[in-house]
Amino acid sequence: MKIAILGCGWLGLPLAEHLIDQGFQVNGSTTSEEKLALLQQKGIQSFLIEVTEEKITGDFEGFLEQVEILIIDIPPGLRKNPNGNFTKKIDQILQKMEERSLKVIFVSSTSVYGDHQGEVDETIPAEPETTSGKQLLASEQLLQQSENLQVTVIRFAGLFDENRHPVKFLSGRENVKQKYHFVHLIHKCDCIGIITSIIEKDKFPFLLNAVYPYNPNRGNYYTEKALQQNLPVPIFQEESPGKKGKHIISINISYLNYSFQKDLFS
Template sequence: MKQISILGCGWLGLPLAKALVEKNIKVKGSTTSVEKLSILENEGIQAFLLALDSESAPDALPAFFEGSGTLIIAIPPKLRGKNKDYSGANSNSFVKKIANLLPLLEQSSIQNLLFISSTAVYGDANATVDEDTKPIPVTESGKQLLAIENLLMENSHFKTTILRFGGLIGKDRHPARFLAGKENADNPEAPINLIHQDDCIGIIIKILETNTWGEILNAVTPYHPTREQYYTQKAVELNLVPPTFNHTNPSTGKTILSDKLIEMLDYTFTKTHL
């Protein structure tokens, strides 16, 4: 763990990079923003301006990979909606953007890769879900994430661990704000599947420290009250207008288990009531 490259120093990648620097680990970090380069450098992160493209790989990639044994890909696909045309010819194909990295990645010093994925790959399963559950994504984002998971796991030039996060929350990011004041919200009895930024970082560090590679892991806080219970309570705590829910239709929703992660990493979630 002498040096790590983090592709995507955004909401998750930047605080992760800072946590690693505090552990005296050299970190190379990428951003798509010129203005953010100085922010990274001021935190002791070697900064690279990298924007992935579906047609070609960025010129700075070899230097970004050089000397690192581990690559962490922490870039959200930024794709929304169900039943969109899923095509490799899609100019915004996240799959193609990641595929373009592979030739240079295969020639680099990278031996281990951590890909930040999402429980969106499980789609609309109305059941209890673990890593043995067959993913059936319904969103464009979920479909492309699953395709990238397979692409990386099948590559023998490095060992890949897939980390499927639930809904991400943190000090500056809470889903209760999106639902506040909403009327007739769906699925009042569906369970929540969230994880706090602090635990995201704690889990990643644990994976690095234990050399847990070649695995697929769900990362969701083992706390699953119903949507109505949770969002009503949080709205009150945050002095927001609580949402109202539609009880006309039966609720559907999955409960995502992180038992494998907890056991394999001996990890204890620190933010259990979110």
């Protein structure tokens, strides 16, 4: 089986390597000419492709040739470009796939749930409040409405690994808010494991909240994590313990029979 990964970045590149190890053929895209050789060295059939709001540059036809599953893993990029329109980029991709019958995995985010209070699983309607959350939800819906595609949406919690972790951003800060809110994170290894499980179990179409199932409060967790990494601890504002915000869980993870590989202190 051939799989195409649109966006071989922080998650997409190790995902491609893992899928190759599992016996899949992988096409991978990058926007950087310098990265093409790296992808090739790792056994990935590499393509220089850039998706903008107006067009797609590069050999997108070749990228999708004989592909059965397309994984879309391109970030909205609204921090760098607040006026950007990510949904238009997804529409450009859809226009290129109009005549194709494909299975699609769309990498989304739990940010689509906004500031919903209480327990949030896949049956709860998404009500995003941020621009990126709204555009991600619109992109999910755009893909799901396509008659030719079988679309699986994975709403990932905050991604981390040994080198990238939100505690580094919070370390040493004062008056940090949301002390008693739940922590929603997932290790990169489990992101890769869950995507692989969806492919192997042929879960299309499907919707999944991908979040580590143990969710301590922010005050306790980030203090302990900072100490673990020998970083200055963040100082949280005193708030009512009743202010816990949303608690994201997954009921659909049971259909994958997936066992998490990394905990929050990995």
